[in-house]
Amino acid sequence: MASEHGMVTKNIVVLGGSYGGISIAHYFLKHILPALPQKQEYKVVIVSAASEAMCRQACPRALISDDLFPQNKLFVSIPKQFEQYHPGQFEFIHGSATSVDHEGRVVIIGSAANSQTQVLAYHALVIPTGASTPSPLFGxxxxxxxxxxxxxxxxxxxxxxxxxxxxxxxxxxxxxxxxxxxxxxxxxxxxxxxxxxxxxxxxxxxxxxxxxxxxxxxxxxxxxxxxxxxxxxxxxxxxxxxxxxxxxxxxxxxxxxxxxxxxxxxxxxxxxxxxxxxxGFSPNTKFLAKDILDSSTSQVDTNPSTLRVDKAGPRIYAIGDASNYARAAVHSIMAAVPVLGTNMKRDLLLEAGVPESQMPAEKVFKEDRRETQLVPIGKAKGVGAAMGWRLPSWLVWLLKGRDYWLWTVAPVWSGKQWAKES
Ligand SMILES: Cc1cc2nc3c(=O)[nH]c(=O)nc-3n(C[C@H](O)[C@H](O)[C@H](O)COP(=O)(O)OP(=O)(O)OC[C@H]3O[C@@H](n4cnc5c(N)ncnc54)[C@H](O)[C@@H]3O)c2cc1C
Structure with a gap:
């Protein structure tokens, strides 16, 4: 058997390399993989249409000129963020998922470089393919x-x-x-x-x-x-x-x-x-079977408490703008990562034969629906509210208007944000 020779047989496939995808990949490598009994069997594979992650929130200012943000902070290489792990534990595929076969548990991937396709089997699948805006200027x-x-x-x-x-x-x-x-x-x-x-x-x-x-x-x-x-x-x-x-x-x-x-x-x-x-936006879910989508939003129909995609089979999850679990926003994703991560950890440990008594408790996601949105208006002003509280213009500037959250993304991309298993 392949596993006896230390070969990877269980791919944890993550579709999309942005806030949701990069976060879950780090969470898996930091907190789930070390707890699994046969570690050498597992590998996380990020499949992403873009080889760089970018601070999407900054687009309204970044589209004007490259001089407004340090470009090496605005765009970062995805594979570089994972060089800190053992090479056998991570793979990056620059390409797009074009279909998923839930019966056969495989993803079909079209390469970004040429017309080749690849069939990738998954043991667990995470769908954070995000959403598209009608204008190509916004991400x-x-x-x-x-x-x-x-x-x-x-x-x-x-x-x-x-x-x-x-x-x-x-x-x-x-x-x-x-x-x-x-x-x-x-x-x-x-x-x-x-x-x-x-x-x-x-x-x-x-x-x-x-x-x-x-x-x-x-x-x-x-x-x-x-x-x-x-x-x-x-x-x-x-x-x-x-x-x-x-x-x-x-x-x-x-x-x-x-x-x-x-x-x-x-x-x-x-x-x-x-x-x-x-x-508005439309979720990047056209490659998925219609019966796992929410018919009114075309997002992946996700269990809003567990973040599992119950209809799609075991060990399949969705997060971010592609999923209907919460309002599309980065703060929803940040709150959901530890829930998805913990529930995936349970599912993988269970599948590996670890007894229930040694497992973390199931986590439940609950969306914070209080009025929260910060909107800068130019470099000096802004409006907004956080957790139901109206914020003064200077605070909107301080938190967001200065650099459109660019100050917050480096730890997300590098995984420092997920150093603790919370
Ligand atoms: C202009 C603008 C400003 C925003 N400002 C804010 C803000 O201030 N605060 C806030 O909380 N939220 C904001 N948002 C929303 C926020 O950007 C999103 O919630 C966030 O980007 C969602 O992250 P995600 O990981 O779900 O996917 P996305 O960021 O949408 O990324 C999806 C990734 O998946 C890849 N992909 C797509 N299809 C495939 C496929 N088939 N196969 C493989 N890879 C694929 C894409 O290349 C991309 O890398 C803003 C959105 C926009 C458009």
Whole structure:
């Protein structure tokens, strides 16, 4: 038998190399593998469409220029984060999962480098493939870092001559992007004026909602709107972009700076030199069988207490934006990692024949649903709430506005965040 020769027979396969995937891989290597009876049988394999992890939250500012963040902190190599472990315990595959066969317990992977496919058997499977935004400016989506950099390049070229920018969507990504662009292009009105008289570039947010930032109370949204006005951003509410000409403007990379004619639901039109669709996200789950997805959100239908994907068979888990266990946010992932990790540890120990008495207790995930969202508006201002408490602008700046959480990601990527088994 292969295991008697010390060969790996049990792959712990993790699909996606971002907040969820990298965290779970470290958690496995630090806390689960050392507890398993036949350690040499196991290996964690990260399969990721991108070979680098990036601080996605920073995109609203990072898309303007490479000078705004140290690029070697914004993007980090995934395999490098795992050089600290024994080489036999970790493997990185640069490619995309194209299907999963739950009966045969294998993942089909398309290589990022060529047209080859690979069949990888899994003993346990974690699905943290995240989500894609309609605009390619806001993260890796299903491509790799080169695609994101190309999209930023196109946008920056367009920015040099743009006189009008329209952003569809009044959520945090739309508001933050408008704030960054407004301050960068128009500056900020002085202390005694509420608006910039003749903004250099007209920037408009169109939202179908009654107010921007629907996850925050209306009074906070109103303050955000005041901050936006000061950097030359106009907000159109109760209206939506119903059609765009050309129809893939702002969506396909070659049409990022194509200009667009937008029809709004009230019958009016807007012409934009740059159009940025910031209207939510769609989970990266197209490669999965429909019967394990939540039919209303297309996310992986995950047990919200245990983070197991009960319908998909034993030892299958999901976390992050691809899963329906909680609201899509980094803090949800950070809270879920020890729960998923502990429950996976139990399942693997049980499968390896370890008696129940020697196992950690099952952990239960409970989403913190209190009002929590921080939204910087340019480099100096911001609005937000944390755990139900409204935060002053300076605190939003201190926590997030300074560098869009870049100060928090290094320990997540390196695994230091998961040094303790909590
Ligand atoms: C502009 C913007 C700003 C945000 N700001 C904040 C914020 O301030 N605070 C906050 O809490 N949250 C914020 N979020 C949300 C946060 O970024 C997400 O919750 C987080 O990135 C989710 O992490 P994840 O691990 O689930 O997946 P993602 O970060 O979406 O990454 C998924 C990974 O999987 C890979 N992948 C995709 N498909 C496949 C496949 N088939 N096979 C292999 N690999 C695949 C991708 O390449 C990527 O590496 C923001 C999101 C956006 C878009």
């Amino acid at each position: 890796l989506n299903v491509g790799d870092e080169k695609n994101l950099r190309e999209a930023w390049e196109e946008f920056r070229n367009g920015l040099e001559t743009a006189k009008s920018i329209v952003i569809a969507g009044g959520g945090p990504a739309g508001v933050e992007t408008a704030g960054e662009l407004g301050e960068h292009l128009n500056g900020r009105a002085g202390f005694f004026s509420s608006r910039i008289e003749n903004p250099k570039v007209s920037i408009t947010i169109v939202t179908s909602a009654k107010h921007i930032l629907p996850h925050l109370r209306p009074s906070i949204a109103k303050t955000a709107e005041d901050h936006l006005t000061k950097v030359g951003v106009t907000v159109i509410k109760n209206n939506r972009v119903v059609s765009v000409n050309p129809n893939n403007a702002g969506v396909s990379t070659d049409k990022i700076a194509s200009g667009a004619l937008l029809n709004l639901s009230d019958g009016t039109n807007l012409q934009a030199d740059l159009f940025i669709p910031a209207t």
